[in-house]
Amino acid sequence: MPELPEVEVVRRGVATWAAGRPVSAVEVLDARSTRRHDGGAAAFESQLTGRRLAAPQRRGKYLWVPLAGRPDEEPADPHGQQALVVHLGMSGQLLVSTPSDPVQRHLRIRILLEDTGTGTRTAEGGSALELRFVDQRIFGGLFLDPLVPSADRPEQFLPASVAHIARDPLDPHFDPSAVHRRLRSRKTGLKRALLDQSLVSGIGNIYADEALWRARLHYARPTETLNRGESARLLTAVQDVMEDALAQGGTSFDALYVNVNGESGYFDRSLNVYGQAGRMCPRCAAEGRDSLIVKDRFMNRSSAYCPRCQPVPRRARW
DNA sequence: CGCAGGTCCTGCACGC
DNA sequence: TGCGTGCAGGACCTGC
Numbered sequence: 533m534p535e536l537p538e539v540e541v542v543r544r545g546v547a548t549w550a551a552g553r554p555v556s557a558v559e560v561l562d563a564r565s566t567r568r569h570d571g572g573a574a575a576f577e578s579q580l581t582g583r584r585l586a587a588p589q590r591r592g593k594y595l596w597v598p599l600a601g602r603p604d605e606e607p608a609d610p611h612g613q614q615a616l617v618v619h620l621g622m623s624g625q626l627l628v629s630t631p632s633d634p635v636q637r638h639l640r641i642r643i644l645l646e647d648t649g650t651g652t653r654t655a656e657g658g659s660a661l662e663l664r665f666v667d668q669r670i671f672g673g674l675f676l677d678p679l680v681p682s683a684d685r686p687e688q689f690l691p692a693s694v695a696h697i698a699r700d701p702l703d704p705h706f707d708p709s710a711v712h713r714r715l716r717s718r719k720t721g722l723k724r725a726l727l728d729q730s731l732v733s734g735i736g737n738i739y740a741d742e743a744l745w746r747a748r749l750h751y752a753r754p755t756e757t758l759n760r761g762e763s764a765r766l767l768t769a770v771q772d773v774m775e776d777a778l779a780q781g782g783t784s785f786d787a788l789y790v791n792v793n794g795e796s797g798y799f800d801r802s803l804n805v806y807g808q809a810g811r812m813c814p815r816c817a818a819e820g821r822d823s824l825i826v827k828d829r830f831m832n833r834s835s836a837y838c839p840r841c842q843p844v845p846r847r848a849r850w
Numbered sequence: 851c852g853c854a855g856g857t858c859c860t861g862c863a864c865g866c
Numbered sequence: 867t868g869c870g871t872g873c874a875g876g877a878c879c880t881g882c
């Protein structure tokens with residue numbers, strides 16, 4: 533479940549169902565899903581077993597769960613503490629199951645969680661749960677990584693491998709004017725910049741197209757020509773579209789994209805341009821004008837936009 | 851065959 | 867010449 537709202541839905545599910553529980557067993561069924569772990573699958577299994585899951589965190593599309601020691605141990609100092617890092621890639625799911633649930637087709641990693649005595653009882657009477665990583669395309673993965681202080685706020689810790697990821701638009705410390713300055717200093721197309729996770733994180737192909745449409749900006753607009761008002765309008769549009777999607781449980785086109793309980797979100801019904809090629813632009817239609825959404829191939833992927841309210845700039849950067 | 855929601859690595863061009 | 871940076875394109879996967 534790729535973009536920020538979908539990852540946030542998963543984070544909330546992990547916070548509700550899994551946080552606080554100790555890991556009693558780990559099984560990696562496909563080593564490619566732990567390829568980013570130093571030492572590979574066997575090291576991942578042994579290093580995660582016996583640890584306790586703390587409160588899950590997120591930046592952009594990255595999710596991580598800081599690891600404490602055993603429940604009877606003091607919480608570790610964040611210096612040197614490790615986290616379980618999750619990236620869903622294109623097709624990853626993190627599911628909370630009971631150990632006896634039928635095995636999913638693309639199940640790659642299972643993490644057995646002990647009963648803490650305070651959790652919800654399951655139908656079988658026990659309350660052991662299982663965190664399952666299911667991933668068809670194996671672009672995603674799980675790995676352990678040390679927590680390091682963030683560059684701009686040293687009191688805030690994040691996994692070393694996430695340190696290069698910029699703050700996302702729903703982060704309380706997100707700084708739109710800093711993003712505007714960095715956009716102006718780039719020489720590229722606007723959508724390329726939006727998809728660059730080191731500039732602003734959490735945006736993928738769906739929300740990039742939706743935010744550009746809301747801000748009435750074309751994807752090939754040269755970033756160095758943006759004025760403050762346009763940047764502000766665009767970043768507000770990104771925040772709005774993400775909050776709207778979150779309120780509906782995220783965007784799901786099929787069973788590939790679900791929350792930890794396997795349920796789909798509904799935001800696909802609110803999309804204005806993504807996947808809407810050939811249909812009427814809703815804004816133009818409301819204004820009594822007819823304009824059809826078009827889809828371009830670009831960066832080896834598709835970009836949908838309305839040629840009337842998002843005109844191609846005179847000098848475009850593709 | 852083309853297409854799918856993401857990231858990472860490589861190689862190139864450029865400036866110091 | 868060498869190095870660092872920014873940018874573009876391809877690689878990585880499976881299934882419909």
